[in-house]
Amino acid sequence: MAAVARNAAETRQRVIDAASALFAERGFHATTVRDIARRAGVNLAAAHYHFGSKDTLYLEVMRTQFDAVMQSLAERRARFTGGRPSRRALVELLRERVAVMLEMLLGPPPGLPGTLMLREMLDPSAALPDIVRQFVRPHKDEIGALVARLAPRLDAATVERCVFSIVGQIFFYRTQLAALPHLSDSPPMTKRWIAATAAHITSFSLGGMRAAAARSAK
């Protein structure tokens, strides 16, 4: 039984991995269970044995994928605890968070969670509430906390708008990924490019927050 169980777990994982890649690549409807089974190197019926249906496989893929994201996010979050950081440190934290989100959305190669989430936004499934809770909310809350500390005078509604403005700038590069080669002189998507983009977004946003504070003070 041990050998079988080990193989079973491996089969399960291979199906999950293949399905993650294919769902991200082509979307739910354009992906066939046969393609998934072929890429996973398992039998067609085996996939159905483990997951029951294409729909539940999709939900399982989402759950698995965003569990992993949540975990890596939790590790990064540890840095926040500890004392009352200087403004310079807060800015640095924001810049780093922007860079992390850019990396997560654009690469390395697959940019899988970003793509799956974008697809979920266009064609919401039963997984959407979970994704929002595990993925979107934490990001929003963390950036919101940073904004609130960087601009203490802002009311809650303005903080939310600023968060949307910051996150929007980040998401833009994933949303328009396909169009960017037609739009701009090929951005190489290198580490260097990500750092430069994160730096721009950060300083642009700091200026924006200043303006928002000035506006709400009036």
Add this chain to the structure above:
Amino acid sequence: MAAVARNAAETRQRVIDAASALFAERGFHATTVRDIARRAGVNLAAAHYHFGSKDTLYLEVMRTQFDAVMQSLAERRARFTGGRPSRRALVELLRERVAVMLEMLLGPPPGLPGTLMLREMLDPSAALPDIVRQFVRPHKDEIGALVARLAPRLDAATVERCVFSIVGQIFFYRTQLAALPHLSDSPPMTKRWIAATAAHITSFSLGGMRAAAARSAK
């Protein structure tokens, strides 16, 4: 022949309209030609008679849809010509442009071009280059011109980054449309809400441009 031709043109239009709505609503793969024919109130074969295949119908839908957008854009653009506007007028122009894009992306009801474009970005088809040329490029160039006039000291690369930052803030509300009810206290998407959002994005972006100018001056 005249009566037939009139019916034929009407049939064509009805198919295009139904297909536009369904492709936006469900995406290409989840939409069936039978659904389109049913919603259009025409026979299944009629659609194939007029468009040959589902793929060419999709391309035709895209062409038609973004032709219309381009036309409405051209009308709005007329306002730009004429003299050297004051800074206050430039800001007003930017605010109005942001509001127009928000409206186009979020409503009234369908927000059709925005949805179709987002789908194209996730699953690019042969229509993507056209969409970029007719829809994305003009917006980018116009906002770029505004940015360049509002912050004359910026180099071209920084202007581009600022444009991406502005457009990103706008697109955010379309990208996260499905998640917004889970994220925020239900934004009503009314005219009033759009105006308030446009005002925030505009002032946030003006502050961001100021910061970008200060940064590039260093």
Add this chain to the structure above:
DNA sequence: GCCTTAGTCGAACGAGCGTTTTAAACGTTC
């Protein structure tokens, strides 16, 4: 040693898809 159970496999099923065919209805032309 036999039986149950978990897992895999090839084959097949029914449904729904895009597309094509067939035939009837239509206005136009002579």
Add this chain to the structure above:
DNA sequence: GAACGTTTAAAACGCTCGTTCGACTAAGGC
């Protein structure tokens, strides 16, 4: 008014999809 090309309607074709079936293998429990 008969022949014609054009447009619509209905049925059918071929294919692929998600899913199911039954046989088979290997590993414990009694």
